[in-house]
């Protein structure tokens with residue numbers, strides 16, 4: 001859901017400079033598209049360390065070419081996470097540009113879903129989420145150096161290898177870098193085709209709920225069994241009632257498994273449950289509810305594992321202030337930049353969760369993230385780059 005604000009007329013003093021910047025990125029558009037294509041054509045599924053290491057090494061070189069100091073954080077099970085530091089001409093605290101180079105697409109997706117340009121769109125696995133966002137970082141930094149002769153303030157880029165699978169190897173580094181930064185700009189895709197930035201994200205968690213019952217022959221001894229499947233079904237109907245969509249809380253047992261054969265009363269059943277919360281407070285309440293579930297059939301045993309992985313990104317005063325800055329960067333090119341609250345989580349949840357002003361959805365505009373029609377809208381790229389470069393200066 002995105003919120004519309006009234007358009008104020010573009011600031012006459014800022015408009016000529018902003019238009020020049022827009023023209024700069026329009027003249028660099030073919031080169032930007034080429035860079036995005038290069039990144040999409042290096043496949044990088046989260047669960048393939050060799051593939052992710054390949055793209056992180058490639059990116060380290062790209063950022064080094066424009067004066068960055070790359071540092072690879074070795075990760076055992078995932079690709080190496082890539083930090084790049086850019087010194088700036090002021091003593092201001094750095095701004096952190098946050099992103100990920102892993103995708104949800106397995107190796108071998110490219111032949112069936114090639115990177116291709118069609119009707120003003122660039123298609124391909126991970127193009128929107130979020131390889132175009134990484135290319136925007138490169139071009140915004142390069143442009144600032146061209147315009148000022150140097151970067152006006154220090155910039156830290158952090159590109160992680162495991163965002164799509166929970167950020168287990170990178171989260172601590174992300175949080176440590178955010179703590180040293182004045183603000184965090186997350187280059188995840190914008191919300192919707194109007195290109196809103198994201199000022200709130202729900203928190204996300206996952207639980208595994210297992211029931212152990214007692215098996216017996218469904219024909220010979222039906223009375224002796226205690227069905228784990230029946231118990232699980234009853235428990236699910238309890239959990240379902242916790243859904244409170246008005247307050248942004250949702251519980252979805254999205255996967256269930258159980259039993260062995262139709263003629264056996266099931267001894268085991270499991271549910272995997274996705275939960276979403278809007279406020280940090282909801283996390284502990286929901287967790288308590290899961291952990292205090294009691295079996296209907298006392299011969300059944302319940303076990304609950306998991307929890308909230310990403311706390312919500314709440315629209316704090318710091319987030320709202322960043323959004324206002326973004327609006328004032330967009331305004332001189334006659335762009336009424338909207339904001340949106342979304343249900344999905346990102347690494348922006350971590351940085352906002354520790355109180356660092358964070359603006360998410362700064363990346364490309366498009367549709368179909370994680371789906372076969374994933375694409376970006378090419379004509380939106382120049383103004384996204386204007387926004388990013390302006391925010392690096394202003395944040």
Ligand SMILES: [Zn+2]
Pocket residue numbers: 100129130163188189346
């Ligand atoms: Zn993403």
